[in-house]
Amino acid sequence: AGFFFINRGETFNESILNTEVPLKNSQKGKETKLPIPPILKDKNPEEGKAEFDLKVQNGRTEFFEDQKTDTLGYNGNYLGPIIKVNKGDEVKINVNNTLDESTTMHWHGLEVPGEMDGGPHQGIEPQSTWSPSFTINQPAATLWYHPHLLDKTGEQVYKGLAGLFYIEDENSTKLDIPKNHGINDIPLVVQDKRFTEDGDIPYELDMRDTMDGFMGDTILINGAISPELDVKNELVRLRILNGSNARAYDFNFSDNATFYQIASDGGFLEKSVEMTNVTLAPAERAEILVDFSKYKSGDKVTFRDTENNIMTINIIEESTEKTEVPKELVEIPKYDKGKIVRSREFIMSGSGPMVTINGKQMDMNRIDEELKLNELEEWVVSNESSGGMGMMSSSPHPFHVHGTQFQIIERNGGKPPLNEQGWKDTVMVKSNEEVKLLVNFKEKGLFMYHCHILEHEDSGMMGQFIVK
Numbered sequence: 001a002g003f004f005f006i007n008r009g010e011t012f013n014e015s016i017l018n019t020e021v022p023l024k025n026s027q028k029g030k031e032t033k034l035p036i037p038p039i040l041k042d043k044n045p046e047e048g049k050a051e052f053d054l055k056v057q058n059g060r061t062e063f064f065e066d067q068k069t070d071t072l073g074y075n076g077n078y079l080g081p082i083i084k085v086n087k088g089d090e091v092k093i094n095v096n097n098t099l100d101e102s103t104t105m106h107w108h109g110l111e112v113p114g115e116m117d118g119g120p121h122q123g124i125e126p127q128s129t130w131s132p133s134f135t136i137n138q139p140a141a142t143l144w145y146h147p148h149l150l151d152k153t154g155e156q157v158y159k160g161l162a163g164l165f166y167i168e169d170e171n172s173t174k175l176d177i178p179k180n181h182g183i184n185d186i187p188l189v190v191q192d193k194r195f196t197e198d199g200d201i202p203y204e205l206d207m208r209d210t211m212d213g214f215m216g217d218t219i220l221i222n223g224a225i226s227p228e229l230d231v232k233n234e235l236v237r238l239r240i241l242n243g244s245n246a247r248a249y250d251f252n253f254s255d256n257a258t259f260y261q262i263a264s265d266g267g268f269l270e271k272s273v274e275m276t277n278v279t280l281a282p283a284e285r286a287e288i289l290v291d292f293s294k295y296k297s298g299d300k301v302t303f304r305d306t307e308n309n310i311m312t313i314n315i316i317e318e319s320t321e322k323t324e325v326p327k328e329l330v331e332i333p334k335y336d337k338g339k340i341v342r343s344r345e346f347i348m349s350g351s352g353p354m355v356t357i358n359g360k361q362m363d364m365n366r367i368d369e370e371l372k373l374n375e376l377e378e379w380v381v382s383n384e385s386s387g388g389m390g391m392m393s394s395s396p397h398p399f400h401v402h403g404t405q406f407q408i409i410e411r412n413g414g415k416p417p418l419n420e421q422g423w424k425d426t427v428m429v430k431s432n433e434e435v436k437l438l439v440n441f442k443e444k445g446l447f448m449y450h451c452h453i454l455e456h457e458d459s460g461m462m463g464q465f466i467v468k
């Protein structure tokens with residue numbers, strides 16, 4: 001509060017609030033090929049059990065040729081490996097913090113008890129290890145993990161702490177979709193950075209960053225700048241995570257190719273959704289299928305954010321395999337509105353460091369909402385942020401809930417778009433919008449809800465609820 005003061009009528013307001021940081025195009029990074037994060041080795045040979053080791057460490061990463069950048073990573077210099085588990089697995093993960101500062105490890109999208117969730121209450125001190133264990137009790141999905149230290153999430157994620165978390169189940173195994181990791185099943189962690197001349201990525205917030213969140217001018221995919229991905233002319237599955245602190249993306253292909261979204265945050269959609277662009281707010285995921293069979297060997301397509309080229313896709317080989325996009329994917333048990341026990345409102349408002357939910361900022365010692373296990377609730381989430389003080393700002397807030405996947409039943413009074421009709425854990429709510437969701441908690445404990453613009457979260461745009 002009172003971080004800076006804006007006089008009415010000052011002219012910087014509008015440009016600061018309404019102009020996104022423009023992207024620098026055609027930069028060349030050191031990695032020319034898209035790096036594929038490895039699948040982390042499961043140490044437990046027993047069927048139905050899995051154990052993983054993750055080391056949180058300092059790193060040095062060469063994003064640009066001959067320039068080393070100080071970064072953070074899990075089991076490496078930057079980002080982390082993919083944790084892959086099966087539904088029903090009993091999982092143990094040993095998170096060893098070798099940094100000289102505290103961190104936490106949050107499983108974004110996992111439905112686990114509060115004390116395993118890795119929120120701000122589960123700090124991992126320097127040189128210590130936290131070993132949560134839980135059972136996977138939710139459908140196949142592309143989730144992710146990242147730190148969640150109070151007031152420090154933005155910085156630690158920005159420096160490189162994030163990784164993907166795959167759940168597989170009988171449906172994902174049965175479905176006739178690409179499953180060959182790194183070949184036709186491609187993880188894409190998309191982030192933006194702001195490099196200094198020496199290639200550093202200091203996390204220093206200017207006035208604009210404190211308003212709308214930290215945005216970079218350079219896009220990285222799996223840690224590479226403008227990389228190339230080689231594929232056969234076949235069906236390819238892209239698992240996209242918006243792992244940026246604040247930037248939202250509108251993904252599409254240079255030739256306006258049609259693709260099919262098959263999964264949202266928490267798993268497969270009921271039917272694949274045909275589209276030519278998909279928007280993702282920070283923390284949202286989408287799995288899409290792209291049919292490259294209409295291209296010939298030697299063709300190139302670019303993967304873009306709006307009009308910015310962020311990855312080149314080279315079709316390098318003709319495939320003989322015929323693949324079709326499945327229309328029907330899974331059946332999602334839809335919550336019954338008639339069973340709603342309670343309705344709650346979450347009003348997001350304010351701007352910059354003054355952002356709030358229901359007029360409050362995060363307090364570790366205050367529990368904002370109390371819920372009961374297995375009771376269906378309707379949450380009405382709205383965005384009244386307007387910048388205040390006479391400024392006209394559109395301040396979008398991606399609202400995220402821990403410990404559950406929810407169902408969106410209404411967006412601005414109407415049905416949500418088809419690709420929001422599956423399991424979600426994060427939903428974009430723009431200024432003056434209202435979204436209704438149905439939520440039901442299967443696990444007890446203390447959890448967070450917050451805006452996933454990490455600078456808003458760190459400013460206090462977060463609340464706590466307890467499930468009893």
Ligand code: C2O
Binds near residue numbers: 108452
């Ligand atoms: Cu991605 Cu509170 O988390």
Ligand code: CU
Binds near residue numbers: 107109
């Ligand atoms: Cu989360």
Ligand code: CU
Binds near residue numbers: 451
């Ligand atoms: Cu926000």
